[in-house]
Amino acid sequence: MVEYATDIIRSSQNLRENLEGAAQLFMEGPDNRAAYNNEVLFDAPFFGYAKGDDPIWLTFREGVGEDCWSPIEAFLRKYPHSDARSSDLTVVVIVCPQTEMTYNEQKKAKGFPGRRWVQSRFLHDQVIWGLCINLTSYLESLGVPAVVPDLLEGFKQIPHPRFTITSQWSHRHAAFAAGLGTFGLCDGLITKTGKAHRLGSVVLQASLEPTPRTYTEIYEHCLFFSSGTCGRCIARCPAGALSPDGHDKNLCRDYLLKTTAPGISRLWPELDGAYGCGLCQSAVPCGNRRPAFKS
Ligand code: SF4
Ligand code: SF4
Numbered sequence: 177m178v179e180y181a182t183d184i185i186r187s188s189q190n191l192r193e194n195l196e197g198a199a200q201l202f203m204e205g206p207d208n209r210a211a212y213n214n215e216v217l218f219d220a221p222f223f224g225y226a227k228g229d230d231p232i233w234l235t236f237r238e239g240v241g242e243d244c245w246s247p248i249e250a251f252l253r254k255y256p257h258s259d260a261r262s263s264d265l266t267v268v269v270i271v272c273p274q275t276e277m278t279y280n281e282q283k284k285a286k287g288f289p290g291r292r293w294v295q296s297r298f299l300h301d302q303v304i305w306g307l308c309i310n311l312t313s314y315l316e317s318l319g320v321p322a323v324v325p326d327l328l329e330g331f332k333q334i335p336h337p338r339f340t341i342t343s344q345w346s347h348r349h350a351a352f353a354a355g356l357g358t359f360g361l362c363d364g365l366i367t368k369t370g371k372a373h374r375l376g377s378v379v380l381q382a383s384l385e386p387t388p389r390t391y392t393e394i395y396e397h398c399l400f401f402s403s404g405t406c407g408r409c410i411a412r413c414p415a416g417a418l419s420p421d422g423h424d425k426n427l428c429r430d431y432l433l434k435t436t437a438p439g440i441s442r443l444w445p446e447l448d449g450a451y452g453c454g455l456c457q458s459a460v461p462c463g464n465r466r467p468a469f470k471s
Contacts, residue, residue, distance in 0.1 A: 191318070191320065191382055191384065192225075192384050192385070194314075194318075195223075195268065195311060195314070195315065196223055198310070198311060198314045199221055199223070199270060199307060199310075199311060200220060200221070202306070202307050202310050202311075203218065203220060203221055203272070203303075203307065207302055207303060207306045207307070207310075208303050210295055210299060212446050213446075215277075215292065215295070216275055217275070217295070217296045217299055217303050218272035218273065218274065218275065218296060218303055218373075218374065219272070219273040219274070219275050219276075220273075221270045221271060221272045221273075221307075222270075222271050222273075222368075222369075223268055223269065223270055223271070223354075223387075224268070224269045224271070224351060224354030224355045224356035224387040225266055225267070225268055225269075225354055225355075225384050225385065225386050225387045226266070226267045226269070226350065226353040226354040226355070226386055226387070227263070227265075227266060227267075227386045228246075228247040228248060228251075228262045228263060228264065228265025228266060228267065228379070229261070229262035229263040229265075230353055230386070232352075232353045233246045233247060233262075233353065234246070236346075236349050236353075240336070240339065240342050240346075240349075241336065241342070243334050243342065243344055244342070244344060244345075244346075244349075245325060245344040245345050246262065247262065247265045247267050247379045248260070248261070248262040248265060250323055250325040250328060250344075250345060250379050251265055251321070251323050251379050251381070253323070253328045253329070253330065254321075254323045254328060255321055255323070255381075258321065258381070260321070260381050263383075264381050264382075264383065265379055265380065265381055265382075266379075266380055266382055266383060266384040266386075267350050267353065267354060267377055267378070267379050267380075268311075268354070268377065268378050268380065268384070269347065269350045269351045269353075269354040269356055269375060269376070269377045270304075270307065270308070270311075270375065270376045270377065270378075271351065271356060271367055271369070271373050271375055272303065272304060272307070272373055272374050272375070272376070273369045273370075273372060273373045273464075274293070274296060274372040274373060274374075275292075275296075277292060278290070278292035278293055278295075278296055278372075279372050279458055279463065279464055281293070282372070282454065282455070282457075282458040282459075283458045283459040283463070284459075285455060285458070286414075286455075287414045287455075288414070288436070288439060289436060289452055289453050289454055289455060291443070291444055291447070293452060293454050293458075294436070294440055294444070294447055294450050294451075294452045295444075295447060295450075296374070297374075297450065297451075297452035297454070298447050298449070298450035298452070300374055303374070304374050304375070304376040305324070305327060305376070307376055308324040308327070308376045308377070308378050309324060309327070311378055312324055312378060315378075315380055315382075320380055320381060320382050321380065321381045322378050322379065322380040322381070323378065323379045323380075324376075324377075324378055325344070325345035325377065325379060326343070326345050326347070326377075330344070331343065331344055331345065332344070339425075340424075340425040340426060341425055345377075347375035347376060347377050348363075348364075348365045348375060350375075350377045351365050351367070351375055351377070352365065352389075352394065353389075354377075354386070354387050355386070355387030355388055355389045355390065356368075356387070357371075357397060357466070358391050358393065358394055358395055358396045358397045358398070359394050359395050359398065360395070360397070360398040360400075360409065360462050361395075361398055361400045361401070361406075361407070361409055361410070361418065361420075361422060361423070362409040362413075362418050362422075362423050362456040362457070363422070363423040364456070364457055364462075366397035366398060366462045366466055366467075367466070368465075368466055368469075369464060369465070370457075370462050370463045370464040370465050370466070371457050371462055371463065372454070372457045372458055372463050372464055396468065397462065397466045397467065397468050397469055398462065398467075398468060399461060399462070399467050399468050400420070402468040403468065406460075406461055406467070407420065408459075408460040408461060409456040409457075409460050409462075412455045412456050412458075412459060412460060413428075413455060413456050414431065414435075414453075414455060415427050415428055415430070415431035415435075415453075417431065418456060428453070431453060432451045432452065432453055433451055436451045436452060436453055437449075437450070437451040440452075
């Protein structure tokens, strides 16, 4: 490995700029396009940062359960002999917004998702995992150990008595920690560009300035919780999976697997094997903005 002045790199603004520059470059490349039609899959990403020893990770674990990894637990799964402590780590969360074309097409869709939305969902691994792997390799080439939690061995989804299903690492929770937004009634994370996006995250051994959280409540950007209005996502859901009580993940998953999957392969053979919906993430007040944001 090339020798670098790692103390300088790890704590400097340079690392953040380089990391974001590398991500932007990746998103301008072929991995952010569908090979069969060359359509761009996601817009330019933006980023949030959280400290590895932020007490919020403990709060998540208390809320979700012992299976929920903290940043240091995820990190040590890849680097079991590291002497890193929680305070040495930063979590960077990357938000990749849907393109305007995808969003506008999805906005017009009723009862069944738009083709471009399904396409970007289908090629999610190519873009989001590709981006996170690319960043990890880049960081490691600088002498900065880095981990993609949801690609670690042992990562899995787990049945949960209250939340139906959870996993050891949630990008949305990490994004909340990293100052990027709060949750909506339908469980999506409402960021400054709304909730039509996909998320990725990387844990790295470097001390980067955390992004301030401008909110205190988990549903602060959702009109339903902040002012008792809206509920537009409930009406958008073709599966009846949304109600004032929240998101029924079983109904949602059944709709994705039993209705959208066969429909997609009939309508768009090039997307055979895909499933997806996301109707609750468009044509709603929080689709592409933060409706209840108090600046
Ligand atoms: S559509 Fe309305 S109720 Fe649903 S998540 Fe967005 S702001 Fe909340
Ligand atoms: S993804 Fe589709 S099925 Fe699931 S909650 Fe949203 S609108 Fe309903």
